[in-house]
Amino acid sequence: MFITNPQAVRDTYDVALRQIMSIERAEESRRWLAHWPTLAAGPTPLWSLPDLAARLGIAQLAVKDESKRAAPGSFKVLGAPIALVRLIVRQFAAQKWTAADLFAGRHAALLGSFTVVSATDGNHGHALAAAAQSIGCRCVIVIHRYVSEERAASIAAFGARVIRIDGNYDASVVEAARLAAEHGWHVVSDTSWDGYEEIPRDVMQGYGTIAAEAIEQAGSASHATACPFTHVLLQGGVGGLAAGIVSYFTEMWGVQRPMFIVVEPQQADCLLQSALAQRAALATGSVDSVMAGLACGATSPLAWRFLAPSVDGFMTVDDDEAIDAMRIIAAGGPRDVPIVGGESGVAGLAGSIALTNRAGWRERAALDAASRVLLINTEGATAPGLYRELVGRSADDVLAAQVRHTSNR
Known part of the structure; x- marks a missing residue:
């Protein structure tokens, strides 16, 4: 399913929201996290996948690879x-x-x-x-x-x-x-409820590091330059990651922000249901998905405050679509580096493929030959045995292929 969000607007970043999450506080979190030796030194890769972009009929496809952030490979180490x-x-x-x-x-x-x-x-x-x-x-x-x-x-x-x-x-x-x-x-x-928002806010604020790095790596240093991405596809879950990312981009570019689309499992569609209800709502499915990190039944009310005015579309994908995306991104291509994308990590890619395969959805998402899309691979093989079962090869095999590909450039 794909729906457009009737609450989405293009405007400057709301002052009340800035009091909760801001670029300034995100940068402070980034500086603090730099002291944690568990994290890899420097930013995670921003891979360009031109072969896959051509397959999707878009100009550019960039993948921010959080599998490289720390062992065993997940963006959660920032929150x-x-x-x-x-x-x-x-x-x-x-x-x-x-x-x-x-x-x-x-x-x-x-x-x-x-x-x-x-x-x-x-x-x-x-x-x-x-x-x-x-x-x-x-x-x-x-x-x-x-x-x-x-x-x-x-x-x-x-x-x-x-x-x-x-x-x-x-x-x-x-x-x-x-x-x-x-x-x-x-x-x-990482989810909020009535009377409990301070810590979920801090968790979400940590995710701003991903946005900051991606923007810098794409060559945009400030709001004075154009946003390097026209679209950002983000994982759903309770909404924390998406909120941390959209708040950063919206504060930086306001009306010139990219189009945001949130992707969820069909069985755990709490954010899509929130868009339909125009309030933080519950999922309608079983909440049992191979995309374990996104198998959440209740929207974080705090996260929804940031998503409601900024996310342009909400969509769901099924487990088979996620598994296919894992295999596609692991295979790489003549110009595309192989990437270890976990079950939840590839949700954005699964969503991109679904948009490409459905003309009506593609049009409503404003995807075309000039689109520059950012995806976030939020996790690697956090369950190595399951990864091997789903992809048909081990994460180590894919990483070896990645090394060969990058060394041959």
Whole structure:
């Protein structure tokens, strides 16, 4: 399904929204994150895929590859860690601790009993556990029945206590909040609810790093230059990533911002349903998708405040379309580098292909031969066994092909 958003406008960035998320605060988060040794040094690649662009009938296709951000490869390492640091700085304000010292573990002795808890589909929990281990505090992660043992083990490897419940992602969010209230723990969630917005805001603000890097890598340094992209296709989920990206672009370019399209699994269409209802709403499906990171049933109300006026279209893709996109991006081409794109990471590509294959959708999305499209590969093979099963080759094989391709340029 593809719908246009009746609430979308082209205007300068709303002053009230800027008080919540801004380029200035995103840049501060970016500077703080640079002190975390878990992250790869420098920006993640912005790959140009001219062969795939030609196949889609557009001028340019750029893929921001967050699989390279940190092991095991997910954009979530930009959100949970910065939210955790900001939480600790607020809780221990009198200490005047810095992000550099916290990420270096210099205050671990004083934080040994400080406990954070969160629900996850996999990547957010992994990122929070990794940050907690670096900082020296305790971490509890609540997972649901659809999270693979492979993902659960990767979280536990960072010393987190993993609790599995019999329910879906939304049930795990409720359980994490219950445990926090019972034990005096601190919830570090990437979704918001009534009375809980400060930490989700910090999570979303961390994602601004992706937008900042992509803009710089595409050769645009400020709002005085034209936006290098006409379209940005973004993953759905609860809406946090999309909100972090659209807020950055909208503040920078206002009425000249790119067209934003959000892509979700058919079974987890909470953002599309929010556009139809014109308020934060629930998904209509089972919320059980191979795109595990996007298998969310409830829109984050805070994220929706940013998406409602800025996202031009919402669409859904099915699991088979996502799997096909994984294989396409892994194969590469004569001029296209092979990329390890995870099940949720390729949602934007799956959406681009769906738009190309449906003339009516393509027209409503204003995609044409002059379009310059940005996609974000939000994850690599975060579940290597599943990746191999779906793609028919291992992530290591694809990475080897990537190395060969880039060395032959």
